[in-house]
Amino acid sequence: MDFVVIAIAASIGLIIGAIISRFVTLRQFNHDKLQQELQLSKSQLHQYRQDVSTHLETTNQLMTQLQDNYGRIARHIAESKMQLVAQPTAKPDDDELNYLSGDIASHIRQSIDQIDEKRRVYSDTVQQPRDYSGQSSGLIKQKVTDQNNN
Numbered sequence: 001m002d003f004v005v006i007a008i009a010a011s012i013g014l015i016i017g018a019i020i021s022r023f024v025t026l027r028q029f030n031h032d033k034l035q036q037e038l039q040l041s042k043s044q045l046h047q048y049r050q051d052v053s054t055h056l057e058t059t060n061q062l063m064t065q066l067q068d069n070y071g072r073i074a075r076h077i078a079e080s081k082m083q084l085v086a087q088p089t090a091k092p093d094d095d096e097l098n099y100l101s102g103d104i105a106s107h108i109r110q111s112i113d114q115i116d117e118k119r120r121v122y123s124d125t126v127q128q129p130r131d132y133s134g135q136s137s138g139l140i141k142q143k144v145t146d147q148n149n150n
Helices: 002-084 102-119
Strands: none
Touching: none
């Protein structure tokens, strides 16, 4: 009888021990899994910080180049202004078009006068034209019905 009680107690102890070891193993497995996720998150954060740092450094270099280019453009415009605007130019006569021959210049002057004359012709209409017809048509047209036949 003692042997049966010891065997039952041992089997109950083994079952309880197996259950406890199972819970401990699951907790340890979850702990290891969480530890791996933490390491992965840390490595991703580190990579993200490196990417942001690289991006900001590249942006800073591009902005510096942009400022240099803007300075060069401003200097170029100032130099061009000095060369093009500051130098006095010889005023050509209003009557003389030095890049065209005399015949072409006179023809252009005559055609300009003719264009001005054509523009001065006014119409004889007193009333402005309407942008609609005088009679209704389509869906808007009202049908005349004989009310007396009803």
